[in-house]
Amino acid sequence: MQALLDAIATMRMPLDAQRIFHGRGGLYPGCEQWTLDAYPPVWVLTSFQPVSDEELAVLHEALSARWQALSPDTPLNWVFQYRHEVQADTRLMAGSVPDPQVVTENGASFRVHLLRGQNHGLFLDMAEGRRWVREHVAARPGIKVLNLFAYTCAFSVVALQAGARHVTNMDMSGGALGIGKQNHHLNGGSAGASFWPHDIFSSWGKINRSGPYDLIIADPPTYQKGSFIAEKDYARLMRRLPDLLMPGGHAMLCLNSPKLGPDFLQDLMQTEAPALSFVERLPNPPVYADVQPERALKVLLYKAPD
Structure with missing residues (x-):
């Protein structure tokens, strides 16, 4: 200790x-x-x-x-x-x-709840992912974003702050999206944001009709029965990406499993969506350094052909 x-x-x-x-x-x-x-x-x-x-x-x-x-x-x-x-x-x-309780990160405000549940409303290890989204959108103002497994919509908040035209937030938990709406209001309002409390795998038609998108963010749970199991469901998600992305659009794929390394995502993408090219793995905040980096949070960026 x-x-x-x-x-x-x-x-x-x-x-x-x-x-x-x-x-x-x-x-x-x-x-x-x-x-x-x-x-x-x-x-x-x-x-x-x-x-x-x-x-x-x-x-x-x-x-x-x-x-x-x-x-x-x-x-x-x-x-x-x-x-x-x-x-x-x-x-x-x-x-x-x-x-x-409201906390801040890089100029954005978020509701958190520390006395109930394992998750507190803001995943601190994803700080670099949110920073990348902010910088990426700021360099491309007016883009359209799809935020899958949106939880409390932190990615959406920073995307709209940076100049996104619209963000679609989808999560099965209406309660989490309710906190997401509060997060938007803490940061100037929810204009430009949609909140869909749906099962992603039952809603591809609606997702397609709202697309295509310049940026797709997928930050699913590793294992959540009835929602998402990475070994089984990530492939189902990946094969949809080419049709949902604008030419030159980007996809951010996240995986927080100590048992599945970055090769799991990269091999699946090569099989399910080979047209998308790997860009980089984002670094995690330095405090999250791991003796085995493959165990730590994986945030991989891909790009659709121009």
Whole structure:
């Protein structure tokens, strides 16, 4: 646990939501179970293994000492989450959590919910993907975007901020899209955005009629029964891309599975949509460095022929 304690002792005052410590990457032996995230003004400490009350007390003292140095006139707010299998036990350990809570990233605002569920409303590891979308759209104002598995529509928010003409957000979860609508209103409104609470694989006709698109973003779950199973369903998605993309359009394909490396996506694309050319794999935020990069989040860019 020492590497985590060292990270706490040296961390700076966070302004944007961000990861502070990533033991899951294997760079800190003995700390593989731990992550620490900042969702200002709240810290979220997560363990993927059981933790004793004594360990939590040590971590509380470390967080308290550092917070006293960073912001002595404000209370420490922190949450502990223990994740096991598909469950998450979450506890407020000190202070309070704003309700509603809004955090920022690179000039955009997002609703988050830290005390319920495994996912908090904003995937911090996708920060570089959102940065790329912002820069890509800013260089091509007026483009049309399809955001598949949109969740809370963070990609849509940054695309519209950067000058997209329209973004279609599709996700089976109406609740997630509801938060997505709130995110748009936090950032100037939802003009130019559509929200479709549909199963993608039952909605190709509607998707086609709204296309073609200059940019398609696909950030599906790796395994979610009834929604998407990467080994089975990514091929079904890929073979649709050539007909949905404008000439010269781009596709961003995401995969967050430690068991499936980038070759899984690249081999499938070569089989299912060989006309699309590989551009690059986007880097992850440096804090997410992994001793085995193929295990980490994969964000691959492809381009349709001109």
